[in-house]
Amino acid sequence: MSTQATGATMQFRVRYVRLGDVQVRDEYMAMASEAALRQKLQQEGFTVLSVKAQQRGASWLGWLRPKQEIKRDAYGLFCKEVRTLLRAGMTVVEAVDTLSAKEHLRDQSGPGSANGAETKVSLAGMLLTRLQKGLSLSTSLSELPQTPPVLVAAVRAGERTSNLAEALDDYLRFDSLVLNLRKKIISAAIYPALVSTVGLVISVFLLLVVMPNFASMYETVRTGGAEGTGVSGGAAITVELTHFIGKNRTMVIGVLLALAAMLMVWVSSGQAKANMMSLARRIPWIRLRVEDFQLAMMYQALTLLLKGGYAMTEAMEVASRSALSAPLRVALQEVKQRIERGGSVSQALADHGLCDEVGRRLMAAAERNGEFHAAADVVSRMHGERFELFVERLTRIAEPLLLLAVALVVGGIVILMYMPVFDMATQLL
Template identity: 20%
Template sequence: MQFRYKVINEEMHVTSGVLEAVDLEAARRQAVENKWQIISLEKVSGLSSLLTMTFKNKVKYESIAAFCSQMAMMIRSGANLVRGLEILQSQMEDKRLQEVVGIIHRGVSRGDSLSVAMRECQGALPELLINLVTVGEESGNLDSVLVSMAEYYQRETFIRKKISSAAIYPVVLTVVMIGLVVLFLNFILPEITDLMKGNGQNLPAPTQMIIDSVDYLQRNGLYLILSITALVSLMVRIFKIPKYRYHLDAFLLHIPLLGKNMKDVVIARFARTLALFLHSSLPIVPILNSLENIVGNEVPRLAVVRAKDQIIRGETMALAFGGEPFFDPLVIQMMSIGEETGRMEELMVEVANHYDKRVEIGLGRLVALVEPIFTVIIGVFAGGLIIAIALPIFNMASGVSGGVK
């Protein structure tokens, strides 16, 4: 939650701003620990909340991986946790993570455990990380858990960067296309239009169509933008409803190549997270409860829910997940072997690595397919603009040569 404060600081100056805390009491404690005299402190809500939100509210996975790795080293070295967090905060380059570590440091300084202090940053840190830190503290394996989490978020970062790099080419071509349109409409087309009208000539049909389209957009552009914005907002709200989100996710999973890549990403994440929880020696039902919210897709989420119900009734994991079409036979086979041999954690890591490689290969194929498609689209579009420019010039040249004769 965000709280707007107005306080008198240590230098006896009145200052104001916004701080984050789990509730009003936690926000009040933060102010007291900073040696502030509170003038006013209230929860930010409504429009104010929207205005104070930033696009980088959550800490980047890359930064979380670095934080987990450094925390693990610090705990293994036997360093004082409060002093260690203070050092980490001063060394962090990510400003958002620096704020979060500051909140954790204040919590640990007043006697809270690391997991309790991290829960004050629930909006910024993943629930998975907080839950596993709690398990690590209870089992005495906190350093081991943090090492595993560092590896997990490094891998998630790698996959996300791969996906982002796959989108670079289409984005660049789209920007080029928009640049061509702006250049054509603002500089070239007006010159040609004025020249032809000055000569008393009619514009060719393709050029006239473009001019009419531009005129229509200029007259109705605001209404179109508002309508599209309203439609997009409505669609976003509709697809937040689980029933409709399920249909959207199911549709996306059936798109050739894209759907296969999405499925591979989900299975890799599912297997890696399952291995993490198994390493922490949690019972299987709480593990599956957490996995429901991590897969990031309604189709596998409901598959996990159904499998969990069967496991509660006494089925093995392999049989429970074997009845779900979403999960490939390879995953089910590895689950079965893992249950028989007691090597489930190790085999789930192998499954995750296998599907990570499939994601890399699949994204490479997707990029290889998208590049020529976008090249053709740009070519057709640019060709249309060239025709719209060339036809009037050709007509003028014909008119001039006809006049000379």
């Protein structure tokens, strides 16, 4: 069947790799046809492993279906369990086989196993299949989609030095730093999200339930009842709004539900995160703090890789594939090229904005004593502490401002709701 689309692009799921890469890439791409997509990737030097056309609507309805994916947290738990089993005297294959058997027994004894429900994706099971074919653990990990490149590099370094348990320890320290920074963001966002949700629910309740109950009374006043002569000014606007909501309650509820559905799709598709990051990069002081978070991850990745025996340029190549923004990724690639031409590591990092004066001096000292991994670890902690301080201060500022905003919105609705009542009382005097 032809995958060409007339006058429009199609969405494809593509698995491809570049010779020498440590990770098979699995991405969604838009192109007019499968042939055009294959040609484009081949021209860029990639080897295409598979191309699958996505059905229309799959991009925004995919969140409705359960996804058979390996969560990022699964890699950290897997590394922790494998490290424990290796130190207990097992080989890599025995350790992975043990974890696979444990997950299989858990799936069989779990709810829904008796009626033939689909089991979850097993990371250990997928790796065991590859290990039994004679592949190394690092190669097996690189063939799985969404495997962190830093994990593959750390495992490969451990295989080179025959000390895989220590390499997994190093990766777990890197993973712990990243998770701790992300947990601080999530913890800081919980309270504002809760306050905003409660304020929104109260506002919707007042608009859809409380205000329409006054509609008949407001209507009597508006038409100039037995004692009244009607209302004017802000009270008149409130009467009109109340009357409109009362007459069109079904339509208003439908619009609100449609907005809620659009919000869910926006968040679940990942577009919300991309838009928020784009907005953050436009605000200088927020952009600097976001870069602190990314630089903390980058330098921690360099620490892990340099300690594992990678050369500086190799470590930078792997670190550039971590969760860095496009500008930082480009800057790191330029630093790598400058070092390959014989440039100073510390000066190249400073010139491209990847470290401050303290970081430059630490890296300059490392150029003299060779302890690059120790210097990178210190720089990583510096950026991490700055980001943590930023999150703490932002939370302390945002919480009272958000409470004030919610109070003003709810209070404003209540005042608008009772303005006609005050007007009625004035007319009756």
